[in-house]
Amino acid sequence: MKVRISRTVLDAIRSHAAADAPREACGLLFGTAELVDAAMAAINVADDPERHFEIDPATLFAAIRAARAGGAKLAGYYHSHPNGRAEPSATDQAMAAPDGKLWLIVAGGAVTGWRAEPDGFTSVEID
Numbered sequence: 001m002k003v004r005i006s007r008t009v010l011d012a013i014r015s016h017a018a019a020d021a022p023r024e025a026c027g028l029l030f031g032t033a034e035l036v037d038a039a040m041a042a043i044n045v046a047d048d049p050e051r052h053f054e055i056d057p058a059t060l061f062a063a064i065r066a067a068r069a070g071g072a073k074l075a076g077y078y079h080s081h082p083n084g085r086a087e088p089s090a091t092d093q094a095m096a097a098p099d100g101k102l103w104l105i106v107a108g109g110a111v112t113g114w115r116a117e118p119d120g121f122t123s124v125e126i127d
Helices: 007-020 057-068 090-095
Strands: 002-005 026-031 035-042 074-080 102-107 110-117 120-126
Touching: 007 035, 007 074, 007 102, 007 110, 026 057, 035 057, 035 074, 057 074, 090 120, 102 120
Parallel strands: 002 035, 002 120, 074 102
Antiparallel strands: 026 035, 026 074, 102 110, 110 120
16 A cells, blocks of 8 residues: 655654654644645653653544544544654554554654554555
């Protein structure tokens, strides 16, 4: 599977990850399963933000409400691994809802894509 994401969106995500380091950056992705056309940074409210992330629930719920009212569709999420690899961690695997949403993971400037499926994460090519 492949997803198209503009260089502008990817650059914004990379910039957010670099600015928040050593904390894990996180945010929301908007578009469709095939095309992400926007991203929005969110506050990481995790108890240990240097090792985990939790998207601010108010931001997430506002995005869901806006989508239900005809706004931009929530396509997925992004977060960074400032001291790790650009692949799902054991914590990511345990916490992800198997809803088919796209997850982008940023580490060392690399951005990788993943789908949260019932059997775990599936790699997604970024175009």
